[in-house]
Amino acid sequence: MIYILNNCIEYDSETGEIIQLGSNSEVAKLTPILNRIFRVLVENNNMIIPREELLKKVWDEHGLTASINTLNQYISALRKLLYQHLEIDNAILNIPKKGVILSSELIITQRNTELVRHSEEKGDTEKLDGRDKLPLIELNTHNQVAVSSVIAKPRVCYTLKRNFSLKIILGFSVILTLASMYNLFFGALSFDKVNTYLVSTIGSCPVYSFNSNFDDKNNSKDIDKHVKEFNLQCNNSAIFYYYSNHSNAQVEKQTLLTKCEDNKICISTRINW
Secondary structure, eight states, X not given: OEEEETTTEEEETTTOEEEETTSOOOOEEEOHHHHHHHHHHHHTTTSOBOHHHHHHHHTGGGTOOOOHHHHHHHHHHHXXXXXXXXXOTTSEEEETTTEEEEOTTOOEEEEOHHHHHHHHHHTOOOEETTEEEEEEEEEOTTXXXXXXXXXXXXXXXXXXXXXXXXXHHHHTHHHHHHXXXXXXXXXXXXXXXXXXXXXXXXXXXXXEESOSSOOHXXXXXXXXXXXXXXXXXXXXXXXXXXXXXTTOTTSOOEEEEEEEOTTSOEEEEEEEO
């Protein structure tokens, strides 16, 4: 199912992909655990979800185990992600002794692909000033579904404070240098969008990986090792990017953690063994 959040981002609950509408930003993809948490919250919008129910749906039903503390860390990571895209300070609210609930600042609509396809087949899609009216499903405050035809007008969306593509390029300056040299001598290049996966947090700062097969246990230890050895701290709304070559058995093992701040300065730390 595809949801539109605040008329600003598109969330695919099946794949975990989050796309910034009306921009050329790369696709962010949630890890399976983060996606299951977010999907339960979105599907039960405006309802309080007990933490025990989240543990059951996200971990127990998939043959996994986790603690309340682990769940809280993942929820914190989701809050940070939603702030990055929507500038909502506390998108997931804690209700003492009851559970968690999505903030009322999140306006969620559900794209009804069946209605869109049916309208296209009948040729009933109306236009106003050259803009299509797209059938959407709106989730109201009583969590009921109401079908409405909404004009696809220009989206009003918060401006991102951080340009993820730029930070990725700055964090991996060697790749940028080689690409620039190639472009200088062999013509313009076109780059595919880079998928990033939210895998952890350092304080309130998110940690992204470029590999969907993230090993939560081992890689989390590597991230903690970087934090301790290099005294890394979360400040200035920093974002971290993590890379490891654990899957390659033929080379010397190494991990790389890059920290990028608002001033577009990135610092990389590397551990070899």
